[in-house]
Amino acid sequence: MTEHRERRRFSRVNFSTPITLVQGDQQWQGKLLDISLKGVLVELPAAADYDPQASLTASIPLSDQASINMVVQPAHQEDHLLGVECISIDMDSIGHLRRLIELNLDDPTATERELTELIATL
Structure with a gap:
């Protein structure tokens, strides 16, 4: 998984919570x-038998009223760890995700810079 970290352009923040x-x-x-703004790393149960060529819907609850929902594509898997890339996200979810990243990065301008880079790649 080291090679994935070396290629990473978007800052990742540790955030341990349930995901569906x-x-x-x-x-x-x-x-x-x-x-990160571009994807997530998930620990899945050993019995998870998904199609790695097909997209998945990810739901990350933040509170009773807020969640991050996105369509993701499997990017890499190592044992029970699955890295997925976000391919579609709604406006409310991107707002929640942006705020989550901002609150957890040391550099407050990094999120804005990464968001600009993300938009440029779409």
Whole structure:
């Protein structure tokens, strides 16, 4: 997984919370380990049998009223750790995600810089 970290352009923050991944009629409960503006790292149960070529829907509850919801594509898997790349996210979720990243980065201007870079790649 080291090579993925070396290529990373978006700052990741550790954020341990439950996450739900859905693909078709299958659903898995996992543990979110870290998050960035471009994707997440998830610890999945060993029995998670998903199609690595198909997208998944990820839901990350932040509170009773707020959650981050995105469509993700598997990028890499190592044992029970799955790295996924965000391919679609709604405006409310991007607002929550941006605020979460801002609150957890040491450099307050880094989030704005990364958001600008993310928009340029879309």
